[in-house]
Amino acid sequence: MYKAILHDHLDGGLRATTALEFAKKASYKPLLEVDDINIFFDRSNCDSLEDYLEAFVHTTALMNTYENLERIAFEAAEDMHNNGINIYESRYAPLYSVNSNLSIKNVLESINSGFKQAEQMYGIHSGLILCGMRNDKKNVEKVGQIAIDYKDMIIGFDIAGVELNFRPSLYKETFKKVEDEGINITIHAGEGDNVESISDALENGAKRIGHGVRIIEDVDLENKLLGKTATYLVNNQIPLEVCITSNIHTNMYENEEKHPILDLIKLGFNVSINTDNRLMSNTDVNNELNICKKIGIENPEELLVKSASYSFLN
Numbered sequence: 001m002y003k004a005i006l007h008d009h010l011d012g013g014l015r016a017t018t019a020l021e022f023a024k025k026a027s028y029k030p031l032l033e034v035d036d037i038n039i040f041f042d043r044s045n046c047d048s049l050e051d052y053l054e055a056f057v058h059t060t061a062l063m064n065t066y067e068n069l070e071r072i073a074f075e076a077a078e079d080m081h082n083n084g085i086n087i088y089e090s091r092y093a094p095l096y097s098v099n100s101n102l103s104i105k106n107v108l109e110s111i112n113s114g115f116k117q118a119e120q121m122y123g124i125h126s127g128l129i130l131c132g133m134r135n136d137k138k139n140v141e142k143v144g145q146i147a148i149d150y151k152d153m154i155i156g157f158d159i160a161g162v163e164l165n166f167r168p169s170l171y172k173e174t175f176k177k178v179e180d181e182g183i184n185i186t187i188h189a190g191e192g193d194n195v196e197s198i199s200d201a202l203e204n205g206a207k208r209i210g211h212g213v214r215i216i217e218d219v220d221l222e223n224k225l226l227g228k229t230a231t232y233l234v235n236n237q238i239p240l241e242v243c244i245t246s247n248i249h250t251n252m253y254e255n256e257e258k259h260p261i262l263d264l265i266k267l268g269f270n271v272s273i274n275t276d277n278r279l280m281s282n283t284d285v286n287n288e289l290n291i292c293k294k295i296g297i298e299n300p301e302e303l304l305v306k307s308a309s310y311s312f313l314n
Contacts, residue, residue, distance in 0.1 A: 002308035003301065004087035005080060005274055005285060006186075007210055007241035009160075010111070010128075011059045011092055012277025013076050016041050019279075022062040030058055043280040044249050049162075049192075052250055055280045060096040066110040069097060073114025073126070079278070081122040083285035085304070087311050090115075091129035091158055094146060095139060104146055108153045127155035127313045129186065132174070134159040134166040144174035148181050155312040156184035158210065163192035168204040179205040184312040186241065190214040191252065199229045202238070208310065209233075212240035213247060216260040219267060226267070234268045239310050243276035244291050245283040256291050265297060272307040273300055 016037045023031035034040040043052045063069055073090070080088040090111075097107045108128065115126035130147045132140030140159055147157045157178045159171065168175060168187050179185060187201035191211035195218045198209055209215075218227035226234060233240070244259050253259045265271050273288050275281075285304075292300035308314065 001305060002087050003085050003304035004089070004272075004307040004311045004313075005085050005304070006089045006208065006239070006272050006307055006311060007243055007274035007276055008076070008080075008088070008090055009092065009131075009277050010072060010076060010090045011056055011063060011096070012280055013079070013090075013275070014059050014062070014072055014279050015075055015079070016279060018071065018075060019059060019062055022068055026062065028058075028061060030061075038282075041279050042282045044245075044282050046249065049250050052280060059279070063097045064099055064102065066102060066106055069107060069110035070114040070117075073111040074117050075114075077115055077118030077124050077126045078122065079284065080126075081118065081124045085285055086124050087308050087313055088115075088124055088126040089129055089155065089311060089313065090126060091131050091156075091160070093131040093133055093139075093143065093160060095133075095142060105150065108150055112153055125313050128153070129156035129158050129184075129312070130154055131158045131160040132171070134161045134163070134171070134188075137171065140171045141174050144171070144178050147178055147183055151181055151183055154183070156186055158186050158188065160188050160210075163188060163197060167193065167197055167200045168206070169200050172204055175204040186210055186312075190240075191247070191250075195227070195229050198233075202229075202232065206238075208239040208241055210241045211243060211247070213242060213252070213260055213264070215240070215269070216263060219263075221263060224267065230267075230269075233270075237270040239270045239272050239307070240264065241274050242271050243274045244288060245281045246276035249281050256295050259295070261292070262296055270306075270310075271303060272310075273303045 132143035188210035189201035
């Protein structure tokens with residue numbers, strides 16, 4: 001039986017011990033001055049999104065050699081396997097790793113090499129989704145072209161980063177080019193921005209929505225009436241890549257009980273369970289499943305099985 005994780009960031013899922021090992025090898029001072037590496041990266045009690053995102057400065061700083069990227073990818077897939085996952089989609093902004101010793105092709109090759117090693121060892125199928133950083137139009141355009149140039153080495157395209165004021169339509173030319181090449185598109189929407197960001201993502205080729213939980217704002221819960229965008233998502237069963245713990249840590253919801261996932265499932269939305277940033281949110285697949293059970297979702301493993309049918313690796 002296949003179980004899939006569809007939304008997990010490679011730079012948000014390093015093992016803390018591996019990050020410290022890399023830091024020592026590279027004499028990366030910010031991490032060498034830390035008392036406890038696990039506590040440093042755990043941003044589950046941060047006060048702001050900026051504080052949460054600051055941790056990524058340190059992970060991406062270590063993703064700068066072929067060997068590091070290869071190992072990070074292998075360990076990410078290995079960790080997923082150890083949590084019962086056999087289809088794993090990872091996403092990353094590849095330009096973070098390009099330097100004088102590492103070309104974009106090297107970046108993609110190293111990550112895929114790590115995935116291939118994990119597949120040979122454990123049988124887990126893994127694939128890479130490329131992310132353009134939406135606060136930088138040039139970056140999105142470059143990553144879109146990289147996706148096209150190396151489409152045989154990836155499984156999809158996305159834009160990540162701060163949503164508000166950076167809607168998908170700002171990059172509609174890039175999305176059109178990517179879509180015309182037959183590349184799968186998933187877009188972060190409906191997390192840091194409202195329902196209109198979700199409809200905007202759909203208009204720009206999104207086959208799935210990253211997060212998408214604010215679609216609940218397009219629903220009259222008392223009367224169970226769905227608005228236009230909500231109705232479209234349900235009727236077309238567009239998957240929502242939901243990440244409960246991450247949503248709480250970025251201060252979208254106060255706690256698990258106030259998260260809308262249970263209502264979304266009852267209303268017929270196509271929901272998948274995901275980990276997003278395992279390092280910063282101190283979570284894994286099993287933790288997300290336990291949260292689901294705690295808030296009243298029966299057999300949440302079935303959501304992982306269902307996710308496999310709309311994986312870009314399928």
